Amino acid sequence: MGALSYGKYLRLKELLACQALESAKAGRPAHDELLFIVTHQAYELWFKQCLHELDAVVAIMGAAFVNERDVGRALHYLERVIRIQGVLLDQIDILETMTPLDFLDFRNLLTPSSGFQSAQFRRLENRLGLERTQRLRYNEADYEAALDAPERRAVGAAEREPSLFDVVEAWLARMPFVRSPEFDFWREYHANVTRMLDEDRDTIERKAQLPEAARRAQLEELERTRETFATVFDPAKYERLRAARQRRLSYPAFLAALMIMLYRDEPILQGPFRLLMALVEIDENLSLWRYRHALMVHRMIGMKIGTGGSSGQDYLRRTVEAHRVFLDFFNLSTYLIPRSLLPALPAEVREQLGFRWNA
Numbered sequence: 001m002g003a004l005s006y007g008k009y010l011r012l013k014e015l016l017a018c019q020a021l022e023s024a025k026a027g028r029p030a031h032d033e034l035l036f037i038v039t040h041q042a043y044e045l046w047f048k049q050c051l052h053e054l055d056a057v058v059a060i061m062g063a064a065f066v067n068e069r070d071v072g073r074a075l076h077y078l079e080r081v082i083r084i085q086g087v088l089l090d091q092i093d094i095l096e097t098m099t100p101l102d103f104l105d106f107r108n109l110l111t112p113s114s115g116f117q118s119a120q121f122r123r124l125e126n127r128l129g130l131e132r133t134q135r136l137r138y139n140e141a142d143y144e145a146a147l148d149a150p151e152r153r154a155v156g157a158a159e160r161e162p163s164l165f166d167v168v169e170a171w172l173a174r175m176p177f178v179r180s181p182e183f184d185f186w187r188e189y190h191a192n193v194t195r196m197l198d199e200d201r202d203t204i205e206r207k208a209q210l211p212e213a214a215r216r217a218q219l220e221e222l223e224r225t226r227e228t229f230a231t232v233f234d235p236a237k238y239e240r241l242r243a244a245r246q247r248r249l250s251y252p253a254f255l256a257a258l259m260i261m262l263y264r265d266e267p268i269l270q271g272p273f274r275l276l277m278a279l280v281e282i283d284e285n286l287s288l289w290r291y292r293h294a295l296m297v298h299r300m301i302g303m304k305i306g307t308g309g310s311s312g313q314d315y316l317r318r319t320v321e322a323h324r325v326f327l328d329f330f331n332l333s334t335y336l337i338p339r340s341l342l343p344a345l346p347a348e349v350r351e352q353l354g355f356r357w358n359a
C-alpha cells in the first residue's frame with residue numbers, strides 16, 4: 001500500500017486516464033479534442049461540488065425550525081456556489097479558443113451525445129427548483145428521455161424531493177413580525193404607497209409641456225402600477241397572478257420576502273436579506289451561463305442542429321428566460337418604496353429586530 005501520496009489521495013492515475021479522444025480512436029487525433037473533454041469534465045466536477053453545497057443548504061433551510069446561526073452557514077455555502085458559477089462562466093472563454101473549423105475535426109464523431117444528457121446539470125436545476133411545467137420540450141419529448149436509465153431515476157428522484165425554492169418558501173411563510181399586534185405594517189405601507197402614487201399622478205398632471213397623448217399614456221401606466229401594488233394588499237388578486245403563473249411564491253411567503261427587502265437594515269433581517277440576494281445572484285449567473293453557452297454554440301456551429309438533435313442555439317436561447325427559478329425575488333423590487341416613505345417601526349418591534357446591546 002505505502003504511505004498516502006498526492007497522486008494516491010487524488011486518484012490521479014484513474015482521473016488522468018479518463019480523457020479518451022474519439023478522434024484518436026478513429027485514427028485522426030484532433031488537437032483540440034483534449035480541451036473539449038477536459039472542459040466538460042471540469043464542469044461536471046464543479047457541478048458535483050455545487051450539488052454538495054445545495055444539498056447542505058436544502059437540509060439546513062428545510063428543517064422545521066431554522067436557527068439564525070444556520071442561516072449564516074447556508075449563506076456561506078450559497079456564496080461558494082456563486083464563486084463556482086464565476087469559474088463556470090470563465091471556462092467558456094477557454095473553450096472559445098477552439099475555432100469552429102478545429103471543432104469540425106471531431107464534432108461528427110460525438111453524435112448523438114450532447115451536454116443535454118448531463119444528469120448532474122438536470123439535478124442542479126431540480127435542486128434549485130426548476131419546475132417540470134416550465135421546461136421547454138426537447139425533440140417533442142420530456143427532458144429525461146435523453147438520459148440513460150439509471151440517471152433518469154436519480155434525476156426524477158431529485159425532482160420529487162423538496163427543492164431550494166420549496167424550503168425557502170416554507171421558511172419565509174413561517175416568518176414572525178410580518179403581522180404583529182402592535183403594528184399593522186401593511187395598512188401603513190398601503191397608505192404610503194397610495195400617497196406616493198397620488199404624488200406621481202399630480203406630477204404628471206402638472207407637467208406643462210407634456211402633449212396630451214403622452215400624458216394619457218403616462219397616467220395609464222401609473223394606473224397599471226397601482227394595480228400591481230393592489231396585489232400586495234389583496235390576497236385574491238395575488239392568487240390570480242399565481243394562477244396565471246406570473247408569481248410562484250405563496251402569498252404569506254411573498255409578504256415576508258417583501259418585508260425583508262424593505263426592512264433589511266434591521267440587524268435580524270440582514271441574514272435573510274443576503275440569502276434572498278444570493279438566490280437572485282445564482283439565478284442570474286445561471287441565466288448568464290445559459291446565454292454565454294448559447295452564443296458559444298452559435299459561434300461554433302452556426303445554425304446547424306445540435307449533436308443531440310434540437311434546434312441548437314435557438315432552443316438554448318429560449319431557456320435563458322423560460323428556465324428561471326427565483327424570478328419572484330427579482331420581482332420584489334417592483335414593490336419597494338423609498339426609505340423615506342417606510343413606516344417607522346414601533347420601539348418593541350425595532351428592539352426585537354435589533355442587536356441586544358444597542359447603543
Ligand code: HEM
Nearest residue numbers: 040043114115116118121297300306307308309310312319
Ligand atoms: C463547442 C462547445 C459546445 C457546443 C457546440 C455545444 C452545443 C450544445 C447544443 C447544440 C445543445 C442543445 C442540445 C443538443 O441538441 O445537443 C447543448 C446543450 C447543452 N450543453 Fe452544450 N455545447 C458546448 C459546450 C458545452 C459545455 C462546455 C458544457 C458544460 C457542461 C455544455 C453543457 C450543455 C448542457 C447542460 C446542455 C443542456 C442545456 C439545456 O437543456 O438547458 N455544453 N450544447
